[in-house]
Amino acid sequence: MAKPGKQPNISFFAFTATRKYKTLEVFGPRGPNGKPRPFHVYSMRQAIEEGFIHDVLKHYTTYKTYYRIIKAIEDDPQVVKNKAAKALARFLTLHPYNIAQKTEVMLEHFRTHTRHKIGGRAKAMVVTGSRLHAVRYKQEFDRQIAEKAYADIKTLVAFSGTVDDPDVPGVSYTEPGMNPKINGRPIGEKELPNKFAGADYHVLIVAEKYQTGFDQPLLHTMYVDKRLDGVQAVQTLSRLNRICPGKEDTFVLDFVNERDDILEAFKPYYEQTIVGEQADPAQLYALQAKMEAQHVYHCDEVEAFCKVFFKPKATQTPTDHAILNSIIDPTVTRFEALTEDEQEEFRGLLLTFRSLYSFLSQVIPFGDSDLEKLYTYTRFLLAKLPRRSSGPHYHFDDEVTLKFYRLQKISDGTIQLPTGEGGEVKGPTEVGTGKANQDTVELSRLIDIINDRFGTDFTTADELFFSQIREEAMGDESLRQAAAANTIDNFRFVFEKALEGLFIDRMEQNEDLFARYMNDAEFQRIVKEYLLRDIYTRIREDVA
16 A cells, blocks of 8 residues: 555656646645645646647637437337437437538538638648547548549548448448558558648548647647537647647637537636545545445455455465455355346446545555455456446437438637636545436437427427427426426526527527527526526426
């Protein structure tokens, strides 16, 4: 336990632009309030003002996609709600029409606005949500380029491994196989950054690659078709911030994320990073008590395991590995006798304890050897537990049909970061089991929920705009759960974000009222406050 701790003859320093909670806890000296802080800050704001990097939020445009889907089969099967919702979202985002429409927007924007920047050398990156999305976008970009006979734009794609497209059985895709060949030879993975830097290629389509650490000063525009959050948003968008001669600005076109979410992601890194709520070591003891209460493992088994595991090297024997397995096996047998829900709860506790102890042991000098022993035991126990059931998988290509689609610009301009404020980074302050929600719902009802969210399922029975909004909110299960479980002040955070979506959903029925709500801050404040209290009260009375 003493070996991983701080050593008197060694100093460690971290240099980073995105200061995470763990980084500050491990490397930061303590401030007057006892919380860690950077030993020096050269802020994003200062770097922008002094001209060392570009402000990637200065020109930020958001689009929103509106769908209507219908059930295309007579049957109405029961489906697991959260898994089916993900499958429907995947169906929508991978739909050929959606890919084609967004590709056309990106292609024409690049040729009209980006291509001529930086003396005609500007480049763009398309950030996609998965490797299959990257494959589809690469195919669609190349199809439209060929169809329109554009000779001034070529694409590259970057993703790891091999991708199988379920719509094209028997065909696999790889990064070298999809990219052009040079003198009959595929472009190697390590060669790709240099090829993209040259004059031949202009758009790089990526999936989980080149979103961190990629340094290409000619990168001017980023097209985002992926949910970004927190430090990931900052790291991804910061690929644009490199300066070079002739580069005067950058541009982001975002199909997925809200401006407010991007603003919140950048706040902790713009000027100063404040450590918020810190991890509480007492959580470890609470987890330990919960795990022992399950009676899946016995404390004497942990002791026996560690007695063998921590033997001095000089006394270790070839049979020790078999002994360790034999000690764990009874625990695995007891685990297998649990119900599926009990297994998931226990596994979740083990995973949480392992992760939390691994983190806290780096920042807090624990003197409790029982925790170290339990941590060692859980690491090996988790590896031997049978794999969890992933539940059903859904593919809705034949069961649902896209009926309505609209891609609309929502906003453009600067996302203005506030000065004099710091954003908080927090430690792990809550623990849970990670148990999956397996609620079921009829496929038709799930489709209704999706349509409500995207704003195209209008009912003729609605007579007044505000009544429609209230009706939608009252039927929103997530809002009902939030209202039932929270005070009105906590419910406000969930409700206000949902309310804008409800207005956008209904904007075509009353465009004047919608425009006033979106553009008149005082009107918006009054409407929000009225509907917040009205809907919160009604839901609480309904579930009482």
